[in-house]
Amino acid sequence: MSDDLFLKDRYKCPPNISYEKINCEYWSVNEEECKTFCSLKNVSPQSVNCFVCKERKKLNVTELTVEQKSVNENKPFLKNAISYTKTEGSQFLSGKVSPEIFEKRKALCMECPRRMNPTPNTEQIGWCATCGCSAKNPRAALSNKLWMPNLICPLKKFAQETGEGFNINDAANSVKGAIQSVTSLFKSEENI
Numbered sequence: 001m002s003d004d005l006f007l008k009d010r011y012k013c014p015p016n017i018s019y020e021k022i023n024c025e026y027w028s029v030n031e032e033e034c035k036t037f038c039s040l041k042n043v044s045p046q047s048v049n050c051f052v053c054k055e056r057k058k059l060n061v062t063e064l065t066v067e068q069k070s071v072n073e074n075k076p077f078l079k080n081a082i083s084y085t086k087t088e089g090s091q092f093l094s095g096k097v098s099p100e101i102f103e104k105r106k107a108l109c110m111e112c113p114r115r116m117n118p119t120p121n122t123e124q125i126g127w128c129a130t131c132g133c134s135a136k137n138p139r140a141a142l143s144n145k146l147w148m149p150n151l152i153c154p155l156k157k158f159a160q161e162t163g164e165g166f167n168i169n170d171a172a173n174s175v176k177g178a179i180q181s182v183t184s185l186f187k188s189e190e191n192i
Contacts, residue, residue, distance in 0.1 A: 025113030090150030092174035094163025105146040139177040
């Protein structure tokens with residue numbers, strides 16, 4: 001096999017399964033469900049599929065190293081919960097960002113090699129693999145988070161924005177989302 005197919009890191013899945021990281025921006029692993037995913041071909045690939053794929057797009061390994069050192073990947077549980085709740089709270093107080101800002105953020109995320117989407121049939125954009133949110137939490141999906149004013153890309157691709165103003169529906173949606181997300185974080189923490 002090609003020397004550049006695998007990266008040095010591995011994904012670890014319970015109970016004792018480990019996948020080598022594939023050097024392709026389309027490939028990801030949902031570690032909680034222990035399933036591989038190719039966002040280009042919408043399949044669950046094996047490394048042999050990646051080896052013969054003519055559309056494989058190699059990652060910039062320098063960027064990947066910077067991403068792996070991201071503060072967000074090393075956040076303790078409580079800081080993750082507080083950070084997410086603050087981001088969710090910005091929608092509560094300020095309403096959602098404009099559709100133009102949402103689309104700008106979405107375009108950046110769709111091009112990002114750290115985006116994963118293990119459920120493309122039910123989630124349009126997917127989840128950020130750098131921020132620490134669980135793909136088991138639908139509220140943490142980018143199709144929800146990109147509307148939140150205080151959301152900052154952990155890879156510094158976009159900053160926080162201003163919401164369009166308080167809206168009772170956005171506020172109610174935000175409260176429900178915060179409760180759902182914090183509950184999801186506690187369930188994830190219990191499983192560690």
